Amino acid sequence: MEISNYIDLEDAAERFMKNDELFKKFLFRFPGEQGFHDLFKLLEEEKVEEAFKVAHSMKGVTANLALKSLNEALKPISDILKAKIMPGENEINRLKDAYEEVLQLIVEIELEGRTLFS
Amino acid sequence: MRDRVLIVDDVEINREILKEILQDEYKIMQAGDGEEALQVIEQNQEDIAVVLLDLIMPKKDGYEVLEVLKKNKWLDNMAVLIISGESSVETEARCFDYGISDFIRKPFDNNLVRQRVRNVVELFLYKNHLEDKIDEQTEVLRKQYKLLHKQAEELREHKFKIIDILGTVVEYRNMESGEHINRVKGFTKILAEEMMKEYPEYELGLSDVEMISSAAALHDIGKIAIPDNILLKPGRLTKEEFDIMKSHTTKGGEILDSIEGAWDEEYGKVSYEICRHHHERHDGRGYPDGLKGDEIPISAQLVSVADVYDALVTERVYKSAFSKDEAFRMIQNGECGTFSPKLMKCFENVRKDFEELADRQK
Missing domain, CATH: 1.10.3210.10 (Hypothetical protein af1432)
Incomplete structure (x- = not known):
């Protein structure tokens, strides 16, 4: 998988002081983050307000980790939820796909022991 | 000794990132929502120098935390830095109205966060130091005033005594x-x-x-x-x-x-x-x-x-x-x-x- 499609490496390098280990330490913790599971569950239950808070939080964490594809997929969902409207199935599915891709990418990076900041 | 930084964010990874960049300089405490944050603050009022506060959180949100901090006048002694994905001007203005020290947008730059935390800590240390100094000097002034008052009283008594002496000299003659x-x-x-x-x-x-x-x-x-x-x-x-x-x-x-x-x-x-x-x-x-x-x-x-x-x-x-x-x-x-x-x-x-x-x- 092409990392730069999913992670804004330049941004990550800058914010993590070009410390590859430090960035990876947190990146590898991302799959354990409960937020997305909560978000999908809340969306299923159509709990709009609670879902917004979690979506907003996930937007923050994906931005912090420079997970750009996932962050971009979250934006429309978060905006719609903020207006207290349920997002459509398409947006939700797009988000689920983006999430799965990122999880897969992280596994790859971990397994192959890749260096991210050159 | 105010040497603690309380990180309030509902996402653990965010808290961990902040902890990582600050733990060399400060003792770190964490809270996952506003309610927990207020408990920690109440129990550690004397020790917390800085609160890094997320705005949108489950249970109590960041605004509710600010409300309580303001009401209890805790903002006089601890600095609050908002770290939020909410980046509208209105949001920022509203937070500054509460008396926060700084507003940092997510995604945050780790170096920047470290620098800004240092800045507010130094500012507050300096401010507290100045306040101590003022208290000290007020005390000194008060003592000096008392002394002056006493001396003025003595001078007045001396004046009266000298006047008596003058009068007595004439009477003796x-x-x-x-x-x-x-x-x-x-x-x-x-x-x-x-x-x-x-x-x-x-x-x-x-x-x-x-x-x-x-x-x-x-x-x-x-x-x-x-x-x-x-x-x-x-x-x-x-x-x-x-x-x-x-x-x-x-x-x-x-x-x-x-x-x-x-x-x-x-x-x-x-x-x-x-x-x-x-x-x-x-x-x-x-x-x-x-x-x-x-x-x-x-x-x-x-x-x-x-x-x-x-x-x-x-x-x-x-x-x-x-x-x-x-x-x-x-x-x-x-x-x-x-x-x-x-x-x-x-x-x-x-x-x-x-x-x-x-x-x-x-």
């Missing part, structure tokens, strides 16, 4: 005991206090009473300038001699005029009035200026009664003492000068006090 001074002061005080109560139109206050009775010690200071052969002459004075004798009033005024800077203006004025005018008479037939009625300063009027009364009830080289009853009658009848009716009313009111003082001083 006059071959009288220094007791005359003390008694005249005492009678003046009794009379002035009564005057203050009975006739408010003279606008006498407690400080005036004190000043007049102290300055009464100087009433005869002009006698220092009268030659011995006249001052101490046992027999009757010729008219020329008596004229010289009378000049002790104007001479006293001159002496006081020549003394500058030893006392304040008001004290100087009262002393001068007493020296110059304590032989004036209500009917205008006194000396040196022939002032009438209330043209005569009230200070001098008071001292003149005190002086005459003391002269009557004590023994002098040229006369024996009159009884207190006789002295009272003679003054009331105008046999020893004329005084204002108001003054005579006061004199009558305090007759007992005068007599007690006369007995005590014998």
